[in-house]
Amino acid sequence: MLILLPFVLIIFYYFINGSIYEFYRQAFYFNTQIYSNYQAYPNNPLMIIIYTISNYFFTIKDHFMLLFSSPTVEDIIELLFLVGPFLYLINDRDKNKYLIFIYVVFCGNRTFDGFHALAYYACAIILTFKAIDKYKKEYSFGLIIFSLLSYMPLLSNLAIPIEDVKVINDNYDYMTVQAITEQENDVYYLNLAIENYVNTNRFPATRAMTIFPWFQDMFEDELLADLKKNQPKIISYSPISNVWGYVYQDYLEKIDPYIKENYTYTNMIRIGAESNTWVKNDYVEEVENKLNIQIPDYTNGYGSLVELPASNTIASQIKFEDNHVDSIDLKFNTYGRLNFSKIKITLRNSEKDRIYSNIISASQLKQDAVFKIMLDVDVNIDKPYTLEISNVDSYENNFIGLYGIILKNDNNDNYVILNNQRSDYELYMNIYYGR
Numbered sequence: 001m002l003i004l005l006p007f008v009l010i011i012f013y014y015f016i017n018g019s020i021y022e023f024y025r026q027a028f029y030f031n032t033q034i035y036s037n038y039q040a041y042p043n044n045p046l047m048i049i050i051y052t053i054s055n056y057f058f059t060i061k062d063h064f065m066l067l068f069s070s071p072t073v074e075d076i077i078e079l080l081f082l083v084g085p086f087l088y089l090i091n092d093r094d095k096n097k098y099l100i101f102i103y104v105v106f107c108g109n110r111t112f113d114g115f116h117a118l119a120y121y122a123c124a125i126i127l128t129f130k131a132i133d134k135y136k137k138e139y140s141f142g143l144i145i146f147s148l149l150s151y152m153p154l155l156s157n158l159a160i161p162i163e164d165v166k167v168i169n170d171n172y173d174y175m176t177v178q179a180i181t182e183q184e185n186d187v188y189y190l191n192l193a194i195e196n197y198v199n200t201n202r203f204p205a206t207r208a209m210t211i212f213p214w215f216q217d218m219f220e221d222e223l224l225a226d227l228k229k230n231q232p233k234i235i236s237y238s239p240i241s242n243v244w245g246y247v248y249q250d251y252l253e254k255i256d257p258y259i260k261e262n263y264t265y266t267n268m269i270r271i272g273a274e275s276n277t278w279v280k281n282d283y284v285e286e287v288e289n290k291l292n293i294q295i296p297d298y299t300n301g302y303g304s305l306v307e308l309p310a311s312n313t314i315a316s317q318i319k320f321e322d323n324h325v326d327s328i329d330l331k332f333n334t335y336g337r338l339n340f341s342k343i344k345i346t347l348r349n350s351e352k353d354r355i356y357s358n359i360i361s362a363s364q365l366k367q368d369a370v371f372k373i374m375l376d377v378d379v380n381i382d383k384p385y386t387l388e389i390s391n392v393d394s395y396e397n398n399f400i401g402l403y404g405i406i407l408k409n410d411n412n413d414n415y416v417i418l419n420n421q422r423s424d425y426e427l428y429m430n431i432y433y434g435r
Helices: 002-017 019-037 047-065 073-091 097-106 114-133 137-150 153-158 162-169 174-181 194-202 213-230 255-262 282-293
Strands: 232-236 263-266 277-280 305-307 313-318 324-333 342-348 354-361 369-378 385-392 399-408 415-418 425-429 429-433
Touching: 002 019, 019 213, 047 073, 073 097, 073 114, 097 114, 174 194, 174 282, 194 429, 213 255, 213 305, 255 263, 263 282, 277 282, 342 369, 369 415, 415 425
Parallel strands: none
Antiparallel strands: 232 277, 263 277, 305 399, 313 385, 313 415, 324 369, 324 399, 324 429, 342 354, 342 385, 399 425
């Protein structure tokens, strides 16, 4: 009995520090009550047992059927490791064989195919060779080598050549992150590119490296508390992107507004393949100085980009947030051609008085590129303004369109006016105020 004392003490320690509760909450409750809402996965423990065992035998049946069509080498090897635990069960005399079989099969409770089946195959390989070794020991080693060789193409796709590691670390995008943050500064990459934590040599600002819809249902309050506590200087986040069909800004009911309120968006800082970067509001000026860039004071560039309906004049209501406006960026649509019409840009106050007007040549516009309009005007933050963009001397195949952003709600003060009515769009726009 004395030998059990250390284990009793460890279990007691895990109990008082909450580890056992967290194990129940994350391993059992989360998977049965939360994750089951997103997958064809039962939330009743009894049904999970039935589902897993039936799925195991159905997967074996499906792999057997492949033998009569066009099986690959991987299909045959997978069939071996699917049948192996069952052969072990019916032939081995080990008194614990039923418990061992159940454990191995339940490692595939998520699936017996693809990435999520790795846990199952890791155990099934061991059990399969144990079953083979019982009868033909001389075959075991050869089968191990054969199995490894058959999976070599798969493994080689996952491997990173040693000579490429230096290229990853020297990537300019990753070096940019290192230039504007210190190693002790946490960052947050709210996307699937979680390898960027390694590439940029920075730790995540929350206890979860990213957040999926099923994490949000249960852990969003905790992750939001982590963000407020650690206050990462930069966050990589695209609100309109989706993970398996779930749009981030729709399911992140608390984290999304927190980021938009406390961080400033810019697409001028790339992190790997991502160019949707948010800089902490009180850190913007320092980043601008370090990188010699100017980050917009307001932007909607992270929204859903659309082509606005073609019109000779497009008007947009704007509410400014500062008393002086230096410039505005717009994104024009040249329809992939060189145009020679004139573009008249007019800004009017709430009394319809013109406070800015200029005409530019459409020939200087580039497709999908932002064009900066130098305003340098004083405005009243309590009043709405109207920005008008008109085609002059235009005709078919010689006119300019504009890009807009789909409005997320009806409370937005900035919106495009179409047919004298408020539309569901906002002009794609970056605004720079006087500093």
